[in-house]
Amino acid sequence: xxxxxxxxxxxxxxxxxxxxxxxxxxxxxxxxxxxxxxxxxxxxxxxxxxxxxxxxxxxxxxxxxxxxxxxxxxxxxxxxxxxxxxxxxxxxxxxxxxxxxxxxxxxxxxxxxxxxxxxxxxxxxxxxxxxxxxxxxxxxxxxxxxxxxxxxxxxxxxxxxxxxxxxxxxxxxxxxxxxxxxxxxxxxxxxxxxxxxxxxxxxxxxxxxxxxxxxxxxxxxxxxxxxxxxxxxxxxxxxxxxxxxxxxxxxxxxxxxx
Amino acid sequence: xxxxxxxxxxxxxxxxxxxxxxxxxxxxxxxxxxxxxxxxxxxxxxxxxxxxxxxxxxxxxxxxxxxxxxxxxxxxxxxxxxxxxxxxxxxxxxxxxxxxxxxxxxxxxxxxxxxxxxxxxxxxxxxxxxxxxxxxxxxxxxxxxxxxxxxxxxxxxxxxxxxxxxxxxxxxxxxxxxxxxxxxxxxxxxxxxxxxxxxxxxxxxxxxxxxxxxxxxxxxxxxxxxxxxxxxxxxxxxxxxxxxxxxxxxxxxxxxxxxxxxxxxxxxxxxxxxxxxxxxxxxxxxxxxxxxxxxxxxxxxxxxxxxxxxxxxxxxxxxxxxxxxxxxxxxxxxxxxxxxxxxxxxxxxxxxxxxxxxxxxxxxxxxxxxxxxxxxxxxxxxxxxxxxxxxxxxxxxxxxxxxxxxxxxxxxxxxxxxxxxxxxxxxxxxxxxxxxxxxxxxxxxxxxxxxxxxxxxxxxxxxxxxxxxxxxxxxxxxxxxxxxxxxxxxxxxxxxxxxxxxxxxxxxxxxxxxxxxxxxxxxxxxxxxxxxxxxxxxxxxxxxxxxxxxxxxxxxxxxxxxxxxxxxxxxxxxxxxxxxxxxxxxxxxxxxxxxxxxxxxxxxxxxxxxxxxxxxxxxxxxxxxxxxxxxxxxxxxxxxxxxxxxxx
Ligand SMILES: Nc1ncnc2c1ncn2[C@@H]1O[C@H](COP(=O)(O)OP(=O)(O)O)[C@@H](O)[C@H]1O
Ligand SMILES: [Mg+2]
Numbered sequence: 001x002x003x004x005x006x007x008x009x010x011x012x013x014x015x016x017x018x019x020x021x022x023x024x025x026x027x028x029x030x031x032x033x034x035x036x037x038x039x040x041x042x043x044x045x046x047x048x049x050x051x052x053x054x055x056x057x058x059x060x061x062x063x064x065x066x067x068x069x070x071x072x073x074x075x076x077x078x079x080x081x082x083x084x085x086x087x088x089x090x091x092x093x094x095x096x097x098x099x100x101x102x103x104x105x106x107x108x109x110x111x112x113x114x115x116x117x118x119x120x121x122x123x124x125x126x127x128x129x130x131x132x133x134x135x136x137x138x139x140x141x142x143x144x145x146x147x148x149x150x151x152x153x154x155x156x157x158x159x160x161x162x163x164x165x166x167x168x169x170x171x172x173x174x175x176x177x178x179x180x181x182x183x184x185x186x187x188x189x190x191x192x193x194x195x196x197x198x199x200x201x202x203x204x205x206x207x208x209x210x211x212x213x214x215x216x217x218x219x220x221x222x223x224x225x226x227x228x229x230x231x232x233x234x235x236x237x238x239x240x241x242x243x244x245x246x247x248x249x250x251x252x253x254x255x256x257x258x
Numbered sequence: 259x260x261x262x263x264x265x266x267x268x269x270x271x272x273x274x275x276x277x278x279x280x281x282x283x284x285x286x287x288x289x290x291x292x293x294x295x296x297x298x299x300x301x302x303x304x305x306x307x308x309x310x311x312x313x314x315x316x317x318x319x320x321x322x323x324x325x326x327x328x329x330x331x332x333x334x335x336x337x338x339x340x341x342x343x344x345x346x347x348x349x350x351x352x353x354x355x356x357x358x359x360x361x362x363x364x365x366x367x368x369x370x371x372x373x374x375x376x377x378x379x380x381x382x383x384x385x386x387x388x389x390x391x392x393x394x395x396x397x398x399x400x401x402x403x404x405x406x407x408x409x410x411x412x413x414x415x416x417x418x419x420x421x422x423x424x425x426x427x428x429x430x431x432x433x434x435x436x437x438x439x440x441x442x443x444x445x446x447x448x449x450x451x452x453x454x455x456x457x458x459x460x461x462x463x464x465x466x467x468x469x470x471x472x473x474x475x476x477x478x479x480x481x482x483x484x485x486x487x488x489x490x491x492x493x494x495x496x497x498x499x500x501x502x503x504x505x506x507x508x509x510x511x512x513x514x515x516x517x518x519x520x521x522x523x524x525x526x527x528x529x530x531x532x533x534x535x536x537x538x539x540x541x542x543x544x545x546x547x548x549x550x551x552x553x554x555x556x557x558x559x560x561x562x563x564x565x566x567x568x569x570x571x572x573x574x575x576x577x578x579x580x581x582x583x584x585x586x587x588x589x590x591x592x593x594x595x596x597x598x599x600x601x602x603x604x605x606x607x608x609x610x611x612x613x614x615x616x617x618x619x620x621x622x623x624x625x626x627x628x629x630x631x632x633x634x635x636x637x638x639x640x641x642x643x644x645x646x647x648x649x650x651x652x653x654x655x656x657x658x659x660x661x662x663x664x665x666x667x668x669x670x671x672x673x674x675x676x677x678x679x680x681x682x683x684x685x686x687x688x689x690x691x692x693x694x695x696x697x698x699x700x701x702x703x704x705x706x707x708x709x710x711x712x713x714x715x716x717x718x719x720x721x722x723x724x725x726x727x728x729x730x731x732x733x734x735x736x737x738x739x740x741x742x743x744x745x746x747x748x749x750x751x752x753x754x755x756x757x758x759x760x761x762x763x764x765x766x767x768x769x770x771x772x773x774x775x776x777x778x779x780x781x782x783x784x785x786x787x788x789x790x791x792x793x794x795x796x797x798x799x800x801x802x803x804x805x806x807x808x809x810x811x812x813x814x815x816x817x818x819x820x821x822x823x824x825x826x827x828x829x830x831x832x833x834x835x836x837x838x839x840x841x842x843x844x845x846x847x848x849x850x851x852x853x854x855x856x857x858x859x860x861x862x863x864x865x866x867x868x869x870x871x872x873x874x875x876x877x878x879x880x881x882x883x884x885x886x887x888x889x890x891x892x893x894x895x896x897x898x899x900x901x902x903x904x905x906x
Contacts, residue, residue: 097368098368100366108456112364126365129365
């Protein structure tokens, strides 16, 4: 099976550090009128290259905010983010966008495909936006890798949820990002589709050394990762290596009780 | 290779695919631009022809002037309104596409790329529409000349030969209008955050941007300053000045619409919200939530009603002041005048004077040359009878005594000449007459310019003196006191002169200018009404189609189709009503300022608001909005499956 050249293996890049993502003391507050919500309260975390990390925690604990800040989609109030060795602080919106193109791929709960474009066009979009002529082979390979070769000309409305999410994964990976960010990628999928998507992510990590960080609230999904980090009230609240659905569920229950 | 997908060139793929899928939304922009370019192209062709013909003779030159003033104003208004339509269409287009554009940002598009994709859309639409409009020029040109011909303003037109440059210019102008209109929207699009693609609802969170505040307040300040410190103006420039003030205020209100419109709309819906029905409550709450939609629906009505009322009001105000002043200033019981630029026959003057108890004051018009340091200067002069003239019309003497005119070798001068110290009372200067004689005339009085409606020429002489030395002097009017109109009419029958009261005389003096202005009004009014319908239909088609899910939820909550259709129509009509009321406010302010600016030139000036026309324009906008909203809602509800997937 043809796969993706992951960021770590990309030619032309020298001195790629072993740490794909380095977060130092991230803080972020949201102000809604008079109320202030602390979404991140000093998070420090390192993700090694080729690791598969799940982020868990109660609803509102800051998981999405953490992901957005780490991926350069949002800016923390303080603290530093280093994505594949490049600090994101102080970059302009334009520079940040250009950096994201090559370094970060995204998959979200809502598949976020452009409804007017076909699956193949959706996958080719990041390349076109980066003004890289999308090699047809590259797009086709990406779609084949997620098992949707024969659906290339279909529009999102003609695809099932699982299929749409696999198109989204193909789109996220077509630029060979250093880190793939996924926020509840299975949140809108049934068990079978969910299984397919997780298998796909696992395979990317195992066979191509892709770095993946994924937010989820489902212990079964989290168990596909190498490591689970827990978040509560915007703070890290422990981690779990080589998780199983049972150990994760157990930890989660304690977390919510405390 | 398992699949081959045909793809367009890499960089152009996203804007163009977007263009294709939103063809419907861009139709309004395109129509507005086609209309504007066709008008501009036709106008420029006519103006080019008029400029050529003006070398040909007096009549053609007059024609050319009329054409340039009329069509020039109409084109300026067309450009203003079409920038407006394009701007509001694109603003709405971007607002509706926020999620899609955020998704592009999320997929790696830089703010600049998003901005350019919006501008690219404007460029493509603008180029196509402007080209079509420019090509239509040779068809619109004869329509325009026909309109002016039919009004009877000028006798006989001229053919409009084909020329390339008017079409080239109007194409460029159309493109410029499209890009100007889309500029602000593209800036807004560039500021969309990729995170917006991840949020659930797409309610307008911050409809007021800093540039909107800045622009809106700046235009408001300029507009209100103009209203407060209305610079003195003449009736000739009244239209242009009014257009300027109204355009400033309208732009200000449109920019501030997201702040101004929702509270007004909530107030307007209050009576219904108190009722038991759901429509009032829903319309009221929706108005607050969907600020962009409401503002975009109100804006076209604001422009049309505001501009139409302000322009018609300006013409009405000037016209009423002219008629009012002539009636106010003319004290004579009957006025004898000659049709056109003719002269009242001396037989008619004598016949009127022969009526028992009647006094006649005849007034002749000719010209003299004043000897000035830089050489002789030509001046218009009237010859009057100083004893009877002040009884015929109200005269205001600034200095001296008009009675002195009955002595030999004297003259009076009007206010506008009194600035020259050599022309003050008691001084004498050499005056040359058309027959070649030169006499030193002493200034005995300075006469005030009371009203533009009855202007006093530079030099006033004894009528016999003027007639003795200017063979071409014509008797423009004979004022009769002490005899009524039927008596005078009977006495002068058969002389070719006509008789009427002061009001008839006013009509004879100023009716032509008013007719010419009414052609302009019809042109501008018809055009901006057409723009309003385009803009309204466009806005409502775009926004109503976007409300599919909301309508579906209402259906689930138990609303009948009829209730939803009525709700959509009601909401649109309420927004249009608020827009129209704001337009009326703008017009009232503008007219008040115009009246005070003209107050130095007229005695009886007061703002005249054209209520009937305003009501008709408002009614037309309301009907158009309600009908379009109801139709699109019916269409949206009746289509079982949308071809494109709604937002996830
Ligand atoms: N755009 C925002 N504006 C205001 N508050 C926000 C925003 N995004 C997140 N929050 C708040 O920050 C906290 C963390 O949110 P989030 O990171 O989305 O949590 P999670 O993904 O773990 O459910 C929550 O209390 C949430 O209400
Ligand atoms: Mg979340």
